[in-house]
Amino acid sequence: MKAVILAGGKGTRVRPITETIPKPMIPIINKPILEFLIELLRQHGFNQIMITTSYLAWDIESYFREGSRFGVHIGYSYEGYYKDGAPVPEGIGSAGGLKKIQEASGFFDETFVVLCGDAIIDLDLTRALEMHRRAKALATIVLKEVPKKDLSRFGIVETAPDGRILQFQEKPSPDRAVSTLANTGIYVFEPEVLDLIPSNRTFDIGGELFPLLAERKLPFFGFAIPFSWIDIGCTSAYWQATQMIMRGEFKIDMPGREVRPNVWGGINLDIDFRSIDIQGPVYIGSSTRIEPGAMIHGPTVVGRNCLVETGARIDACIVGDYTRVSSFADLHEKIVSGRFCVDSNGTQVDLAGGGYTFVIDDTRERRAWTADQQVLIDFLRSPEVRDDPKECDTLTSE
Amino acid sequence: MQIDISQRGNATIVAPEGPRLDAEVAGDFRAALLGLIEGGKGNLIVNLDGVDFIDSSGLGALVSALKHLKQSGRQGDIRLAHVKPPVQSVLEIIRLHRVFSRYGSVDEAVKSYPS
Numbered sequence: 401m402k403a404v405i406l407a408g409g410k411g412t413r414v415r416p417i418t419e420t421i422p423k424p425m426i427p428i429i430n431k432p433i434l435e436f437l438i439e440l441l442r443q444h445g446f447n448q449i450m451i452t453t454s455y456l457a458w459d460i461e462s463y464f465r466e467g468s469r470f471g472v473h474i475g476y477s478y479e480g481y482y483k484d485g486a487p488v489p490e491g492i493g494s495a496g497g498l499k500k501i502q503e504a505s506g507f508f509d510e511t512f513v514v515l516c517g518d519a520i521i522d523l524d525l526t527r528a529l530e531m532h533r534r535a536k537a538l539a540t541i542v543l544k545e546v547p548k549k550d551l552s553r554f555g556i557v558e559t560a561p562d563g564r565i566l567q568f569q570e571k572p573s574p575d576r577a578v579s580t581l582a583n584t585g586i587y588v589f590e591p592e593v594l595d596l597i598p599s600n601r602t603f604d605i606g607g608e609l610f611p612l613l614a615e616r617k618l619p620f621f622g623f624a625i626p627f628s629w630i631d632i633g634c635t636s637a638y639w640q641a642t643q644m645i646m647r648g649e650f651k652i653d654m655p656g657r658e659v660r661p662n663v664w665g666g667i668n669l670d671i672d673f674r675s676i677d678i679q680g681p682v683y684i685g686s687s688t689r690i691e692p693g694a695m696i697h698g699p700t701v702v703g704r705n706c707l708v709e710t711g712a713r714i715d716a717c718i719v720g721d722y723t724r725v726s727s728f729a730d731l732h733e734k735i736v737s738g739r740f741c742v743d744s745n746g747t748q749v750d751l752a753g754g755g756y757t758f759v760i761d762d763t764r765e766r767r768a769w770t771a772d773q774q775v776l777i778d779f780l781r782s783p784e785v786r787d788d789p790k791e792c793d794t795l796t797s798e
Numbered sequence: 799m800q801i802d803i804s805q806r807g808n809a810t811i812v813a814p815e816g817p818r819l820d821a822e823v824a825g826d827f828r829a830a831l832l833g834l835i836e837g838g839k840g841n842l843i844v845n846l847d848g849v850d851f852i853d854s855s856g857l858g859a860l861v862s863a864l865k866h867l868k869q870s871g872r873q874g875d876i877r878l879a880h881v882k883p884p885v886q887s888v889l890e891i892i893r894l895h896r897v898f899s900r901y902g903s904v905d906e907a908v909k910s911y912p913s
Contacts (some may be wrong), residue, residue, distance in 0.1 A: 700896035730893050741891070749887040755821070759892050772824065772858035776892075779861045785893055 402510060403446040404501065405437055406494050406585075407517035408454030408479050413634040416740040416748060417680070423454040424517030425463065426632060427640060429683050430655055430666075431702050434460065435631060436520045436727065438470050441513070446527040447472045450507060451517070452497040454479040454489040463734075477501045495603040499594055508591040516585035520641065520650065523586060525629040531623045534590040535563055539593050540612055541622040542586040544629055548574045553633070554582035555606050563621040565614060570607070581624055636746040639735055641716050646699030648680040666704065685721065703737075708761050718745075724763045728780045738762025801830045809908045810834055811879075813827040814866070816848030819856030827856065831863035831876070840867065840874020843907040847880035868891060875899070879907040 411423030418426070424434040435453070441449055449467065453460050453476050467474030476782075477500055480489040492500060499515070501507050511532065513525060523542060532540040536561050543557055556569040558578040569578060583606060596612050597603050613620040630641040644650050657667040660673055662680025668687045675692035683694055685704035693710040696702065700714055703721035710716065711727035719725060720737030733744035737759050741749040751760050758773050769777060779785060800815040812834070814827050821852045834842060844860065846852075878900045881889070889895040901907035 700824065728892050730891055732890070734891075743887060747883065747887070749884060749891065750851065751888070751891070752852065753853075754888065756888065756892065760852075770854075772821070772855040775858040775862055776854055780894075782893060785897055 401444075401446045401509060402448045402450075403441050403513040404450045404452065404498060404508075405434065405441075405453050405515045405516065405517050406497060407434060407460055408452045408489070408491050408497065408541075409518065410455045410489070411518070412631065414638060415635070416742065417635065417638065419434070420456075420739070422453075423461050423632065425459050426638060427703075428520060428632075428645060428665045429652070430491070430685050430703065431652075433520055434461065434464070434517050435470070436515065436652070437515050438467070438472060438474070438584070439520065439774075440523070440525065441515070442472050444529075446513060447506075448475075449473065450475050450477055450501055452477045452479060452501075454491050455632070457487065459700075460624065472578070474494075475507075477504070486700040493602040493608075494605040495597045495599065495609045498589075498605075499597040499599060499603065500596045503599060508589075508594060510590055510591070512591070514587040514589060518633065519585065519629055519631040520645075520652075521584075521586065521627060521629050522650070523625065523629075525708070527538075528586070528588055528623070530561075530626070532621070535621045535623075536619055537621040538590050538619045539610075540588040541565070541610075542582050542584050542588075542627075543624040544627070545580055545624060546582045548580060549584070551577045551580065557581050557583055557622050559622045563623050565610075565620045565622045567604075568610060568614070581622065583622075584629055606708070618669070633733065634746060636744055639718060639733070639744045642701055642796070643699045643716065646683070646701065648681070656683065656686075659684075662689060662698070667693045705763060722763045724765075726759050726761070728759050728777075734745050736760050738765065801827060803830065803834070806843075806904070806908045807911070807912055809843050809911050809913060810839045811843045811845055811904055811908075812890065813845040813847065814849060815855075816846075817850040818853075818857075819846075819849050820851065820853040821855040824853075824855035824859045828859035828862055831859065832886075835867050835870060835872070836865060838872075841911040842867070842874065842876045843879055843901075844876060845879045845904050845907075846882065846885060850882055850884060852885050852900045857888070857894065861894075864897070877901060877907050877910060879904045 407424040411418030414423055420607045425432040449472050457478050464474050479491050528542055551574045552571050556572055556577050558566045581638040632638050654664045656664045656666045662681045666686030670689035677695040678688055679697045681698040683701045688706040690708040691710040692706045695713045697715040700717050702719045705722045707724045709727040711726045713730045715732045717731050723737050735742045741751045758777055802813040804811045867874055878898050881900045
């Protein structure tokens with residue numbers, strides 16, 4: 401069976417993370433969002449998967465290659481062009497992307513599924529396909545009940561009792577909303593849908609194709625199927641998603657092995673668990689060193705090749721790969737890497753731009769401190785700033 | 799850099815004009831604080847109302863002044879008023895919120911010093 405994943409977006413609302421990683425490659429406990437989706441598709445028998453790419457396309461294409469490592473066949477449809485040897489992303493809209501694939505090869509010759517590359521789901525795709533077929537639909541949207549307070553974040557859909565779609569509302573205020581059923585960006589299409597999409601121009605599924613289906617009174621359905629849907633729509637949603645997964649509210653196969661109760665890790669860890677204060681759930685990526693006297697409280701994910709120094713405190717954080725968390729750092733509900741630091745509410749704290757690289761940095765950097773930084777470093781080492789020595793008593797023992 | 803200095807009761811208020819307290823202006827800021835301490839002032843309040851961003855030089859200037867004050871043996875402190883969220887986050891991350899007491903207004907900061 402065939403599927404397509406829309407993965408070309410710039411992920412503007414997930415900046416600064418998406419300045420160097422395309423949104424579908426954002427790691428959730430060290431595994432890209434896109435990999436979760438490909439695994440789900442494979443489990444439901446979808447073995448031919450097209451991925452539309454544009455922004456930082458090479459990051460996606462070089463990771464998944466032709467798909468054999470993931471048990472599927474993967475192809476890419478790049479949206480953009482090259483100028484002076486450099487790629488220039490140029491999106492053509494979600495529907496435009498499907499049309500481009502179809503015009504190139506006629507790939508969609510059977511019922512197919514469309515997923516957005518910015519959410520982790522555990523949807524029973526087989527059931528969605530069955531509902532679509534039973535309704536003899538041309539297009540089906542998978543809907544999800546959302547709390548009233550969140551309605552203004554979504555496209556809201558009103559359906560007839562048989563599931564036929566009556567109307568759409570784009571991000572309505574809760575008092576204006578006609579229902580509490582949100583468009584999840586998961587669709588089942590018949591290839592004939594693509595005939596409605598104009599060639600060679602930007603065209604959007606939600607904003608243009610769906611109104612066209614409704615206007616022409618074509619068999620267009622929406623079904624609410626219970627499933628977990630973790631949308632990584634913005635930076636704070638990324639933090640929340642990781643927290644939920646680490647707390648076990650969305651089940652995934654944890655990578656690595658459980659090295660201590662509720663603590664998972666990769667290989668080549670340099671950690672003396674007797675000398676650190678660690679409280680799960682915590683995941684620690686391979687080749688990370690955690691020095692004695694560091695504190696890590698979950699839910700926290702520490703990436704690969706990190707260094708967490710003596711005295712560092714990390715609580716409910718996502719720490720990116722190759723991050724040095726110095727002994728001066730006290731991180732609570734943050735997403736950090738050598739490049740950025742973001743609060744769980746999405747507020748950026750410009751540590752790198754503010755010269756605070758002695759607090760958080762890339763482990764591979766070699767720096768000399770300026771006189772001002774040295775003044776701060778000396779002061780931060782002084783007893784009036786250091787923690788109460790009693791904290792050492794909290795170190796765990798086996 | 800414009801730095802307003804005023805006296806309220808027995809506290810001296812230092813208000814750097816924002817929005818960035820960074821390497822470009824940290825020297826003037828440090829000189830202003832050290833000048834006040836040398837001149838016998840001890841109860842200092844830094845009004846950060848206009849400051850959205852403080853880099854390591856700006857914070858270094860504050861720390862230098864505090865150390866200078868403590869080493870002088872004079873009674874007093876450096877307290878902060880109107881600390882905005884980005885500055886507060888930096889202080890918390892590097893634990894300097896334990897060192898610099900913060901107040902929602904200059905009035906509150908003034909009252910925090912014994913009259």
